[in-house]
Amino acid sequence: MKTKRFALSAVAGAALISTLLAGCAKSGPQGQGAPGADKGPTTIQMMTVFFTPEPPGDDDVTKKEIEKRTNTKLNISWVSSNNYDDKTNVTLASGDIPELMLVLDPFHPQVKTMAAQGAFWDLTPYIKDYKNLSAFPALSWQNSAIGGKNYGIPRVRPLEGSGNFPLVRKDWLDKLGLKPPTTMDQMYEVMKAFTEGDPDGNGKKDTIGFTGLVNPDGMGSFAWVENTLNGANGRWKEKDGKLVDTIFEPGTRDTLVWLNKAYKDGIIAPDFPTLKNSQVRDMITTNKAGIFADAIKPSWLLTGQMRKTNPQADLLPLTYLEGPQGKYVPKDSGVYGMYVIPKTVPEAKMKKLLEFMDYGATEDGWMLASFGLKDVHYTVKDGVIAPTEQATKDNVGVFLHLFANLDKYERAYQTGIPADFLNRNKQIIDERAKYSIADPAFGLNSDTYTKVGKDYDKKAMDLKVKIILGREPITAWDDYVGKLKSDAQYQKIAAEINDEYKKKKAK
Structure with a gap:
């Protein structure tokens, strides 16, 4: 009984599932090493949402700092919230799925069908190996599960106050x-x-x-x-x-x-x-x-x-x-969408993506994505975070939609x-x-x-x-x-x- 959905034709969906299962969809360039490793940076293709007038550029301060701390190279397709559902339709129907893709409605019938037929990685057996992801509220995992299995990383939101x-x-x-x-x-x-x-x-x-x-x-x-x-x-x-x-x-x-x-x-x-x-x-x-x-x-x-x-x-x-x-x-659902990983991504790369998102589930990752650099983009006094003028200039805060809200x-x-x-x-x-x-x-x-x-x-x-x-x-x-x-x-x-x-x- 979800009210917000994106439309996807059954024909396009069926064709996509066949393509994904055959392993023909592009999964993007493969990086070497895991976030934080000494090897070259891991290249990650992803699609996510932005709500500001303009999306971040490649020289974005927050983006560069996240890449530095995680030893990654982020190729992000930023999509405006005004047409995210439409872009989701086109992307899913095309079969060219980014390695990490935000799905705002995990319970759309076509997404559920794709998950059940193996189009996305079932992350359920892997999550326990990632300290910060496994520490997400149980309700967040439960409310993003399909048939009792987690085919995506929940975009966590606070449980109380809504x-x-x-x-x-x-x-x-x-x-x-x-x-x-x-x-x-x-x-x-x-x-x-x-x-x-x-x-x-x-x-x-x-x-x-x-x-x-x-x-x-x-x-x-x-x-x-x-x-x-x-x-x-x-x-x-x-x-x-x-x-x-x-x-x-x-x-x-x-x-x-x-x-x-x-x-x-x-x-x-x-x-x-x-x-x-x-x-x-x-x-x-x-x-x-x-x-x-x-x-x-x-x-x-x-x-x-x-x-x-x-x-x-x-x-x-x-x-x-x-x-x-x-x-x-009332208690909130604890989740607003999830990041799926298509099965065309090799298992080793899938684990690197989980490592990247595990960093985003740390206080360090979340604070960086949400507020930028301390004493540059924000200050803290009496427990209150105050943004600086530089935060506005650097368009800080857009990346908060990438990582969990802890x-x-x-x-x-x-x-x-x-x-x-x-x-x-x-x-x-x-x-x-x-x-x-x-x-x-x-x-x-x-x-x-x-x-x-x-x-x-x-x-x-x-x-x-x-x-x-x-x-x-x-x-x-x-x-x-x-x-x-x-x-x-x-x-x-x-x-x-x-x-x-x-x-x-x-x-």
């Missing part, structure tokens, strides 16, 4: 003598107090508790309510070794009742069905609302904006909320953040790690969902909005869910997802 979860105006809490909410009942009371208690002190009834938006096919900013009441991160929840669709869970129904009451009490933005993300943030920074849902990272971005006129402004990311199923906060506190940081604010964010991340819940269905596909799933999602979301707004009774939801239970096509989605889940766990 996702959709409430950030609360702590200065408003302090003014009203309230503590940060930890239960859904307390959350409701805080939202109500922010609406009725004049938290901004202007003597007017012009604030609201929570602001957010919804999507045509999903709960958007309000997903945290449903997830907390279901005790699940997203659409699927594990029960007795199987995945169940939370649309049938009582927590989803309870969410509609909870939000309908909040709407009638006037403590959520009344125009939430039409709001955009920029409007939601504006409501926070202009003191119109006291709570919204986002990752931890924007906490300082928006607080910093507000402190220009209100030095006491303070957005606090909540650690967790407790619902009927226990404490909940900083578990990355989402705590924002440019210009004070040390005390950063340290508090770090503490919140440490606390979240005790309670966070992962999405058990990450990377799982259903052919039936691909064909018709979005139609079901849109119908369900349309009804949810009507119930929240009071235009339909809650019994309409009961009727809708009852029909889905006897809908063979809808039930087939769950069957296919569970088949995938069994394969994922069969490592």
Whole structure:
């Protein structure tokens, strides 16, 4: 049920697999020696993504330093994020696969087919020999595995601090003598107090508790309510070794009742069905609302904006909320794509590529790729990394998309953040790690969902909005869910997802 995919025709895919298995695709010039060895540099062909206006050149400072430290010669095909999927299509279909290639969606059906038929190296038995790669979070390897095997090196991302979860105006809490909410009942009371208690002190009834938006096919900013009441991160929840669709869970129904009451009490933005993300943030920074849902990272971005006129402004990311199923906060997948190595690369060269990526999994490698050279491109004070003007001149930071992100506190940081604010964010991340819940269905596909799933999602979301707004009774939801239970096509989605889940766990 992944939403972002690249298209690849079955004919092109089949032709590619035959080509790869025959060993006819080009694998690039072969270097001698391994990273760090005394022999000549290892030449590595790769394809990866960049997000800056221009990609690095051959004389890039970071590139030269990485080559120096790893005894390599990097021939990198940089592709803009705007058309990376299209370039992936062309590259895979051509059969001319770089020795290291970033695949943003490891679970595209064609990629899975190629892996199963031997087009890529199965790295599973080799990873244990690489100290730093094997130290990646287990969830990162699990969430990039195909059929229980790892056909690529995961592009690791931090597990905590992302996702959709409430950030609360702590200065408003302090003014009203309230503590940060930890239960859904307390959350409701805080939202109500922010609406009725004049938290901004202007003597007017012009604030609201929570602001957010919804999507045509999903709960958007309000997903945290449903997830907390279901005790699940997203659409699927594990029960007795199987995945169940939370649309049938009582927590989803309870969410509609909870939000309908909040709407009638006037403590959520009344125009939430039409709001955009920029409007939601504006409501926070202009003191119109006291709570919204986002990752931890924007906490300082928006607080910093507000402190220009209100030095006491303070957005606090909540650690967790407790619902009927226990404490909940979302855990990230821990991965964003993976680097595959085509089987046309000889085993000896494949191991050299793993050595190179193993260096990238060290703190030294990651810091270099992300920030450049210390005291040239960045300085460190009170634990805060500050880029220099030279970093901008040298286009530093582009290489961070090549290596793993080893900083578990990355989402705590924002440019210009004070040390005390950063340290508090770090503490919140440490606390979240005790309670966070992962999405058990990450990377799982259903052919039936691909064909018709979005139609079901849109119908369900349309009804949810009507119930929240009071235009339909809650019994309409009961009727809708009852029909889905006897809908063979809808039930087939769950069957296919569970088949995938069994394969994922069969490592």
